[in-house]
Amino acid sequence: MKLYDSKMAPNPRRVRIFMAEKGIDCENEQLDIVKGENLREEFLAINPRGMLPTLVLDDGTVIDETVAICRYIEETNPEPALMGTDAVNKAHVEARQRHMEWDGLLGAMDAFRNAFPGFKERGLGGSVGTVNAIPELVDRGKASLNRFYNNLDAALASQKYIAGDDFTIADITALCTIDFASGAARAPMPENLSNLKRWYQEVSDRPSAKA
Amino acid sequence: MKLYDSKMAPNPRRVRIFMAEKGIDCENEQLDIVKGENLREEFLAINPRGMLPTLVLDDGTVIDETVAICRYIEETNPEPALMGTDAVNKAHVEARQRHMEWDGLLGAMDAFRNAFPGFKERGLGGSVGTVNAIPELVDRGKASLNRFYNNLDAALASQKYIAGDDFTIADITALCTIDFASGAARAPMPENLSNLKRWYQEVSDRPSAKA
Numbered sequence: 558m559k560l561y562d563s564k565m566a567p568n569p570r571r572v573r574i575f576m577a578e579k580g581i582d583c584e585n586e587q588l589d590i591v592k593g594e595n596l597r598e599e600f601l602a603i604n605p606r607g608m609l610p611t612l613v614l615d616d617g618t619v620i621d622e623t624v625a626i627c628r629y630i631e632e633t634n635p636e637p638a639l640m641g642t643d644a645v646n647k648a649h650v651e652a653r654q655r656h657m658e659w660d661g662l663l664g665a666m667d668a669f670r671n672a673f674p675g676f677k678e679r680g681l682g683g684s685v686g687t688v689n690a691i692p693e694l695v696d697r698g699k700a701s702l703n704r705f706y707n708n709l710d711a712a713l714a715s716q717k718y719i720a721g722d723d724f725t726i727a728d729i730t731a732l733c734t735i736d737f738a739s740g741a742a743r744a745p746m747p748e749n750l751s752n753l754k755r756w757y758q759e760v761s762d763r764p765s766a767k768a
Numbered sequence: 769m770k771l772y773d774s775k776m777a778p779n780p781r782r783v784r785i786f787m788a789e790k791g792i793d794c795e796n797e798q799l800d801i802v803k804g805e806n807l808r809e810e811f812l813a814i815n816p817r818g819m820l821p822t823l824v825l826d827d828g829t830v831i832d833e834t835v836a837i838c839r840y841i842e843e844t845n846p847e848p849a850l851m852g853t854d855a856v857n858k859a860h861v862e863a864r865q866r867h868m869e870w871d872g873l874l875g876a877m878d879a880f881r882n883a884f885p886g887f888k889e890r891g892l893g894g895s896v897g898t899v900n901a902i903p904e905l906v907d908r909g910k911a912s913l914n915r916f917y918n919n920l921d922a923a924l925a926s927q928k929y930i931a932g933d934d935f936t937i938a939d940i941t942a943l944c945t946i947d948f949a950s951g952a953a954r955a956p957m958p959e960n961l962s963n964l965k966r967w968y969q970e971v972s973d974r975p976s977a978k979a
Contacts, residue, residue, distance in 0.1 A: 606867070618856055625863035632855035644843035645829055652836035656817070680908065685915060691904045697891070704896060 559584040561600065561611040566590055567662065567737035568623045569610040570768070574729045575627045577765035579634045583612075591675050596684055607684030624654070627726055639726045646721075653720040653727035660708065661734040664701030667694040668742040702744040705734075710750035717756075724760070732760050770795040772811065772822040777801055778873065778948035779834045780821040781979070785940045786838045788976035790845045794823075802886050807895055818895035835865070838937055850937045857932075864931040864938035868945060871919065875912030876949040878905040883954070913955040916945075921961035928967075935971070943971050 560576075562569045562585050576583070588594040588609060596607050604611040604621040612620045612629070620626050631640045640654075641647030670676050671690040680688040709731065712719070719727040735757065739745040746753065760766060771787075773780045773796050787794070799805040799820060807818045815822045815832045823831045823840070831837050842851045851865075852858030881887050882901040891899040920942065923930070930938040946968065950956040957964065971977060 606871075614856070620856075620859045620863060622863035622866050624866060625859045628862045629855050629859035632858055644840050645825070645831075647843055648831045648836045648840035651839045652831060652833035655833050655835060660817075681912070685912070688908060688911070691902060691908065693902045693904070697899065697902065700899070701892070701896070 558615055559586065559613045561586050561588060561603065561609055561613070563588050563590050563595070563609045565741075566609060567665070567733040568608075570733045570736075571623050571726075571729050572610045572612070572626050573768035574733070574765045575630060575639060575726065577768035578637065578639060578724070578729075578763075579630055581630065581634060601684060605684065608682060624726075637724075639724070639729070641720075641725065650720045650725045650727055654725070654730050657719065657727055657730035657734060661702060661705040661738070662730065664698040664705065665734055665738040665742045665744065666698070668698030668702065668738070668744055671695050671698070672743070673741070698742065699744045702738050702742070706746055706750060706753060709756075710753040713752035713756045718760075719756075724763070728756075728760050732757070732766065769826055770797065770824045772797050772799060772814065772820055772824070774799050774801050774806070774820045776952075777820060778876070778944040779819075781944045781947075782834050782937075782940050783821045783823070783837050783841075784979035785944070785976045786841060786850060786937065788979035789848065789850060789935075789940075789974075790841055792841065792845060812895060816895065819893060835937075848935075850935070850940070852931075852936065861931045861936045861938055865936070865941050868930065868938055868941035872913060872916040872945040872949070873941065875909040875916065876945050876953040876955065877909070879909030879913065879949070879953040879955055882906050882909070884952070909953065910955045913949050913953070917957055917961060917964060920967075921964040924963035924967045929971075930967075935974075939967075939971050943968070943977065 560572065560583055562573065564587060588600060590609065594600065595609055601607055603613065603619060606621060608621065610623060610626060612626045620629055627640065641650035670680055671692055671694040677690045678687045680690045709719070716722070718724050719731050735746050746757065771783065771794055773784065775798060799811060801820065805811065806820055812818055814824065814830060817832060819832065821834060821837060823837045831840055838851065852861035881891055882903055882905040888901045889898045891901045927933070929935050930942050946957050957968065
C-alpha cells in the first residue's frame with residue numbers, strides 16, 4: 558500500500574504515528590500543500606477532495622480520510638489496540654478522539670489557515686476553490702486552544718493518557734494538534750500546566766512520535 | 769439507559785435515527801438548547817462539555833459524543849450494520865460519514881450559529897463561555913453547503929446510498945445535515961439536483977426518519 562503524505566500537516570502525521578505504533582511501514586509520497594501539490598490533477602484523480610493523508614491499497618482501493626485510514630489499520634492489525642477494546646471502551650476512545658478534533662484541532666486549523674499569508678484564498682482545506690480567510694477565526698481558534706490546553710491539564714491530573722490507562726488514537730490526535738498549534742498556528746502549549754506537560758513529554762518520547 | 773436529547777438540533781437526531789434503525793428505544797429527556805438548558809449545572813454535572821446528545825448507561829457510564837454513542841450501539845447491537853462490515857467497508861463508511869460532517873454539517877452549523885440572534889455570544893456549542901458570532905461564517909457555511917449538495921448529487925448518480933449499496937450512518941449524518949441546513953440554517957437543498965432528491969426522498973420515507 559502507499560500513503561500520500563505531507564510532513565508539514567498534522568493529519569498525515571496522525572496516520573504515520575498510528576502506523577508506527579502498529580509496526581507498519583508502507584510506500585510514501587510527499588506532497589507540498591503550500592505549493593498546492595495536493596490540488597494538482599494527478600492527485601485529484603486519486604482523491605477528488607484533494608485532502609491528505611490518502612492511503613491506496615495494493616488492489617487500488619482508496620481510503621481518503623485520516624480516521625478512516627486508522628480504522629482500516631486497526632481492523633487489519635488489531636494489536637496493540639489503539640481504538641478501544643470492548644463496546645464501552647471503544648465508545649470512550651472515540652468520544653475522546655473526537656473531543657481532541659473538535660475542541661483542539663479545529664481551533665488550530667482556524668488559527669493557522671486564516672493567518673498564513675499563503676492561504677489567504679484557501680480558508681478551507683482541499684479542492685474547494687477560493688475561500689477567503691476570515692481573520693476573526695485566528696483569535697477564536699487561539700481561544701479554543703487555550704480552553705483545550707486547560708481542560709486537558711485538568712483531565713490528565715487523574716489519568717495517565719487521554720482516554721484512560723492506555724495510549725490510544727486520542728493521544729495521537731492531541732499530540733499532533735499540540736505540535737501543530739505550538740508551531741504553525743502560533744498558539745504554544747503553556748509551560749505552567751504540569752499534568753499536560755508530563756503527558757506531553759511521555760507521548761513525545763515514544764519512538765512513534767518521530768514518524 | 770437514558771438519552772439526553774434535543775428535538776431542535778441535528779446531532780441528537782442522528783442518534784435517534786441510528787437507534788430507530790436498530791429497533792432500540794430508551795428513556796429520553798429533552799433539553800432546550802436555545803434556553804441554555806444544556807449549560808445548566810444539573811446537566812454539566814453529567815456532561816461538563818454541555819453537548820447533546822449524551823447517553824447514560826444503566827451503570828452510570830456516560831457516553832458524551834454523537835458518533836461514540838452510535839459506536840456503542842453498533843457494538844452492542846450489530847444488526848443491521850450501520851458502520852460497515854469488513855475492514856475496507858468500515859473504513860469507507862467512516863470516511864463518508866466524516867465527509868458528511870466536514871463538508872456539510874460544519875457549514876450548516878456555521879451558517880446557523882453565526883446568524884441566529886439568540887446565539888450572538890454563543891458562536892460555538894457547549895460550555896465554552898462567551899464566543900462571539902462571526903457573521904462572515906454565514907456565507908462561508910452556505911457556500912460549503914452549496915458544494916456539498918452538488919458533490920452529493922454527483923456521487924448519488926451511480927450509487928443508491930452515500931457509502932454504496934447499503935444504508936449507513938453516512939446517510940443519517942447527511943439527512944440530518946440537509947434538514948438542519950434547509951430549516952434553521954436557511955440553506956435549502958436545491959430542487960434541481962435529481963439524484964440527491966431521489967436519495968433524499970428514499971431516506972426520508974424510512975420510518976426511522978421520524979425519530
